[in-house]
Amino acid sequence: ESYRNASKHIVVLAFPFGTHAVPLLNFVRQLSDACPHTMFSFLSTQQSNNSTFPKNLDKIKSFNVWDGLPKGYTFRGNLHEPVDYFLKAVPRNFMKAIDVVVFETGKPIDFLITDAFYAFGADIADELNIPWVALWTASPRALFVHVNSDIIRHYVGINGPKDKPLHFLPHFSSIRVADLPNGLTSGDIDAPMPALLNKMGVSLSRAAAVATNSYEDLDNTVVNMLKLRFSTFLNVGPFNLVSVSSSTVDDSHGTLDWMSKHEAASVVYISFGSVITPPPHELHALCEALEECEFPYLWSLRGSPEKQLPLGFLERTSSKGKIVPWAPQQKILEHPSVGVFVSHGGWNSVLESINGCVPMICRPFFGDQQLNTRTVEVVWGFGLGLEGGTLTKEGAKKAMKLILCSQEGKKMREKIRVQKELACKAVKPNGSSNENFKTLVKLVSNTYHQ
Ligand code: UDP
Numbered sequence: 001e002s003y004r005n006a007s008k009h010i011v012v013l014a015f016p017f018g019t020h021a022v023p024l025l026n027f028v029r030q031l032s033d034a035c036p037h038t039m040f041s042f043l044s045t046q047q048s049n050n051s052t053f054p055k056n057l058d059k060i061k062s063f064n065v066w067d068g069l070p071k072g073y074t075f076r077g078n079l080h081e082p083v084d085y086f087l088k089a090v091p092r093n094f095m096k097a098i099d100v101v102v103f104e105t106g107k108p109i110d111f112l113i114t115d116a117f118y119a120f121g122a123d124i125a126d127e128l129n130i131p132w133v134a135l136w137t138a139s140p141r142a143l144f145v146h147v148n149s150d151i152i153r154h155y156v157g158i159n160g161p162k163d164k165p166l167h168f169l170p171h172f173s174s175i176r177v178a179d180l181p182n183g184l185t186s187g188d189i190d191a192p193m194p195a196l197l198n199k200m201g202v203s204l205s206r207a208a209a210v211a212t213n214s215y216e217d218l219d220n221t222v223v224n225m226l227k228l229r230f231s232t233f234l235n236v237g238p239f240n241l242v243s244v245s246s247s248t249v250d251d252s253h254g255t256l257d258w259m260s261k262h263e264a265a266s267v268v269y270i271s272f273g274s275v276i277t278p279p280p281h282e283l284h285a286l287c288e289a290l291e292e293c294e295f296p297y298l299w300s301l302r303g304s305p306e307k308q309l310p311l312g313f314l315e316r317t318s319s320k321g322k323i324v325p326w327a328p329q330q331k332i333l334e335h336p337s338v339g340v341f342v343s344h345g346g347w348n349s350v351l352e353s354i355n356g357c358v359p360m361i362c363r364p365f366f367g368d369q370q371l372n373t374r375t376v377e378v379v380w381g382f383g384l385g386l387e388g389g390t391l392t393k394e395g396a397k398k399a400m401k402l403i404l405c406s407q408e409g410k411k412m413r414e415k416i417r418v419q420k421e422l423a424c425k426a427v428k429p430n431g432s433s434n435e436n437f438k439t440l441v442k443l444v445s446n447t448y449h450q
Pocket of ligand 1: 272273274300326347348349350352
């Protein structure tokens with residue numbers, strides 16, 4: 001059994017919400033392939049492990065940590081509530097689980113890898129006297145604003161004017177206060193998540209390396225600033241291009257066949273990620289826009305479309321559209337028929353759009369989504385935000401028409417195609433992500449528990 005026979009033991013602490021554990025696990029699988037004689041213990045909540053952890057991994061084993069929920073807790077729709085409970089339970093739940101892991105395996109821990117959200121990773125690593133690598137699963141630009149939150153707060157205050165540009169940060173003059181993650185300069189800055197992220201900047205400078213799921217050319221100037229900030233800042237992505245995952249695509253709803261019946265670059269693909277469903281009036285606005293424009297659409301929508309969408313919409317558009325509860329998104333975006341991606345601007349979605357060379361329309365909700373949206377629109381130029389930041393019938397129509405039917409849309413497609421080439425170059429032998437990954441493997445391989 002290779003997990004138990006390994007000579008080195010790495011413990012991995014995942015953030016169990018949104019699409020965080022998946023890229024961390026992809027990263028760990030890639031490391032596992034590159035580091036023989038190393039076993040990985042992957043710690044997340046039971047719910048997260050159940051949905052993200054495949055059964056048959058050789059040298060990586062999952063362990064459950066307590067989710068912090070009170071007995072009998074029922075989810076009532078506030079997405080932040082389970083996160084806040086979980087953050088009250090950390091790091092004690094992880095420490096407890098680490099003890100269990102060491103006891104069960106009989107192997108001391110040589111190395112710690114965590115989601116970069118976990119500022120306490122520095123303290124756990126110190127206590128165990130081992131090195132720590134933090135994986136930031138979002139964009140370098142989002143990392144940059146978090147590790148500079150004190151400076152930003154100093155210049156713009158708390159709850160100051162929203163349209164103020166961040167001109168005091170180099171290469172941020174096109175980003176506004178409104179684009180910053182909630183809790184950074186507005187909202188409840190003392191809530192558990194913003195408080196943790198605020199501590200992250202100082203903690204991450206104690207990490208042996210900070211890695212990220214991006215590639216250097218995507219936001220080079222920001223990457224260079226972060227390299228000055230951290231001793232070892234390594235862009236090792238995008239994971240969707242390097243991923244070792246060989247799992248077969250689940251397409252039980254026949255979306256890829258359906259895509260194949262459509263013309264090149266004609267289909268609107270809609271998905272707001274794994275967590276969010278837009279409010280009813282915005283869903284309705286999007287439906288009206290789709291119906292009036294008569295664009296074919298594929299929509300990944302959880303819940304019950306009959307109840308959530310306007311009366312008769314499904315029947316009236318049945319020859320034009322397809323709605324599924326979950327889609328093989330990466331494959332859909334790689335399909336030649338897809339023409340535009342209506343998204344919440346989640347980081348994995350941005351990377352998958354680049355991989356498929358599909359321009360985006362972003363309706364951001366929380367976290368880094370506003371910043372990603374703004375960057376997609378004004379820094380990279382391969383997509384659009386929406387006027388007022390929300391979905392309206394006219395706004396959605398205008399954006400879809402621009403991307404699918406205009407010269408400007410073609411230019412966006414060209415811009416994103418250039419990004420795809422840069423991403424491919426980065427993960428090739430001698431490419432920046434590939435070289436950065438080798439640096440990381442050396443770091444991990446040369447460490448033995450004293
Ligand atoms: N996803 C998918 N099928 C769906 C909806 C989403 O495979 O129907 C995947 C998508 O490919 C991406 C992830 O879920 O990898 C969403 O990640 P992102 O960072 O964009 O958003 P989050 O889920 O964290 O809000």
